[in-house]
Amino acid sequence: MEQELMRIGVSLPENLLTKFDTIIEQRGYSSRSEGIRDSIRNYITHYEWMSDVKGRRVGTITLIYDHTKRGLSSALTEIQHDYSHIIKSSVHIHLDHDNCLEVIILDGEGEEVKEVAERTMALKGVNYVKLNTALPAERS
Numbered sequence: 804m805e806q807e808l809m810r811i812g813v814s815l816p817e818n819l820l821t822k823f824d825t826i827i828e829q830r831g832y833s834s835r836s837e838g839i840r841d842s843i844r845n846y847i848t849h850y851e852w853m854s855d856v857k858g859r860r861v862g863t864i865t866l867i868y869d870h871t872k873r874g875l876s877s878a879l880t881e882i883q884h885d886y887s888h889i890i891k892s893s894v895h896i897h898l899d900h901d902n903c904l905e906v907i908i909l910d911g912e913g914e915e916v917k918e919v920a921e922r923t924m925a926l927k928g929v930n931y932v933k934l935n936t937a938l939p940a941e942r943s
Contacts, residue, residue, distance in 0.1 A: 813839075856913035862936035864907040864920050871901045872928030879923065883907065886919045902930070910939065 815823075827838035870876055883890055889911025896904050909916050913936065920934040 856917045860913040860936040861910045861939045865933045867931040868929045870903045875928040
């Protein structure tokens with residue numbers, strides 16, 4: 804059964820579009836539209852997987868952000884303090900003059916682990932966020 808296609812317009816910074824075009828060419832997509840459809844499907848799948856994070860989870864949140872963005876470092880610190888009961892450790896490195904990479908290690912209720920990632924993702928100046936979770940090993 805063929806679905807009706809909807810036409811949309813998207814505004815992107817030139818450097819992002821250039822990177823995207825390079826990737827879709829390398830992957831052999833026939834058009835930008837096909838690459839965008841595939842990207843949206845992957846995003847939906849990831850979102851649905853993230854929505855099902857329940858029960859105790861161990862995990863990491865990896866983020867890259869521009870520490871020069873006004874108020875961002877304070878906002879990140881505040882989020883981490885709000886969830887200090889599940890954050891076990893973090894590693895912070897400086898990538899260049901403006902950008903930092905941070906890995907946050909968590910152990911707690913899956914819904915809260917997901918909340919930390921989502922609150923972090925929503926901040927302006929955060930350029931990359933990746934949440935990985937796993938079920939903790941059974942204790943004997």
